Amino acid sequence: MPRLSYGADHIYGEAAFEVLAKAQEMEREGKKVLHFEIGEPDMETPAYISNAGIASILDKKTHYTPSIGITELREAVVDEVEKTRGFRPSIDQVAITPGLKPGIFFSMLAIINPGDEIILPDPGYPTYGSVVSMVGAKPVPVSLSEKNSFRMNPSDVEACITKKTKLIIINSPHNPTGSVMTEHELSEIYDLARRNDLFIISDEVYSKMIYPGILHKSITENDRALERTVLLDGWSKCYAMTGWRLGYVVGPVSLIDRLRDFLVSAVSCTAAFTQWAGVAALKGDQSFIREMMDRFEQKRRHITEGLNRIKGFSCQIPYGAFYAFPSIQGTGMSSKDCSEFILEKAGIATVPGTAFGEAGEGYLRFSYATSIEIIDEAMERLRKLF
Numbered sequence: 001m002p003r004l005s006y007g008a009d010h011i012y013g014e015a016a017f018e019v020l021a022k023a024q025e026m027e028r029e030g031k032k033v034l035h036f037e038i039g040e041p042d043m044e045t046p047a048y049i050s051n052a053g054i055a056s057i058l059d060k061k062t063h064y065t066p067s068i069g070i071t072e073l074r075e076a077v078v079d080e081v082e083k084t085r086g087f088r089p090s091i092d093q094v095a096i097t098p099g100l101k102p103g104i105f106f107s108m109l110a111i112i113n114p115g116d117e118i119i120l121p122d123p124g125y126p127t128y129g130s131v132v133s134m135v136g137a138k139p140v141p142v143s144l145s146e147k148n149s150f151r152m153n154p155s156d157v158e159a160c161i162t163k164k165t166k167l168i169i170i171n172s173p174h175n176p177t178g179s180v181m182t183e184h185e186l187s188e189i190y191d192l193a194r195r196n197d198l199f200i201i202s203d204e205v206y207s208k209m210i211y212p213g214i215l216h217k218s219i220t221e222n223d224r225a226l227e228r229t230v231l232l233d234g235w236s237k238c239y240a241m242t243g244w245r246l247g248y249v250v251g252p253v254s255l256i257d258r259l260r261d262f263l264v265s266a267v268s269c270t271a272a273f274t275q276w277a278g279v280a281a282l283k284g285d286q287s288f289i290r291e292m293m294d295r296f297e298q299k300r301r302h303i304t305e306g307l308n309r310i311k312g313f314s315c316q317i318p319y320g321a322f323y324a325f326p327s328i329q330g331t332g333m334s335s336k337d338c339s340e341f342i343l344e345k346a347g348i349a350t351v352p353g354t355a356f357g358e359a360g361e362g363y364l365r366f367s368y369a370t371s372i373e374i375i376d377e378a379m380e381r382l383r384k385l386f
Contacts, residue, residue, distance in 0.1 A: 069096025178318020
């Protein structure tokens with residue numbers, strides 16, 4: 001049989017979906033499983049957004065659209081960025097993608113060459129390292145320390161920069177730890193990129209999912225995404241639209257031009273009705289997000305307090321997103337063994353920290369996008385188990 005490509009041999013998936021598959025198999029066998037593995041809001045898409053999508057279908061907006069996105073949605077993104085990041089990009093800086101992952105994928109393809117070195121967070125979202133490996137570049141992980149609340153330290157970033165470095169990847173608010181970087185840290189990292197002529201990709205899909213007293217800042221404010229920074233965001237998390245597949249990229253015009261061709265070649269365009277729903281989401285009532293975050297704040301308290309009462313566990317309070325990232329080092333188990341033990345013995349599906357990088361050893365990720373009742377039941381099961 002002919003061999004597959006280098007890229008096919010080096011791309012990899014996400015452990016969360018592997019855990020989900022195992023949990024679902026246990027459920028088919030009649031076992032009750034509490035799900036904390038998948039990062040998906042437990043609310044439904046607001047009715048006004050769904051209705052906008054339905055109306056667009058009934059209005060026969062079911063055909064091809066420009067590969068880079070409909071003008072109405074790109075203009076809405078321009079307004080959104082001005083409102084949330086403090087600068088107004090040109091419409092030529094905006095591309096719409098069918099979900100945020102294609103934005104990550106195509107932006108990295110447009111920037112990275114084989115042999116380049118890419119600085120990324122560890123632990124971090126698996127897609128970053130997967131794409132880096134696929135294109136034959138070298139991932140250079142920056143370990144996120146619990147002592148620094150899992151924020152990327154500019155000094156650690158600087159120590160990783162070499163003549164081969166091409167790109168720094170930032171994710172704030174952060175998956176899997178829930179950390180949120182400070183304005184000072186972002187400014188220092190931007191200065192490093194400017195002095196060394198590097199690109200920065202800033203994944204901000206959880207930008208609206210922060211807790212009281214915490215401020216989200218974007219590193220793209222430094223150059224208005226005109227020269228070296230690329231902003232990635234989307235609708236999946238904050239509007240409970242994971243299945244709609246809708247994201248956006250704001251970056252230098254030269255990059256967006258390349259993304260236009262990637263989109264043409266790979267997907268033709270993003271679904272028309274999804275884009276019209278996206279327009280409604282950005283222009284409509286934003287109270288859904290406030291209500292959702294009020295609920296997440298209660299869930300955050302329940303799960304962190306619960307985890308900290310379990311023998312061998314300790315958990316910092318996340319500042320953004322909906323993930324708890326407790327240390328399980330006191331159990332004496334590895335992350336993988338502990339995750340499997342909890343699933344098999346207590347019916348609780350979690351993701352081992354090592355699914356997000358070597359620095360995740362000794363930790364588990366709990367997605368608390370579920371009900372308080374299920375969180376409390378899971379904590380009781382863990383207390384009995386340990």
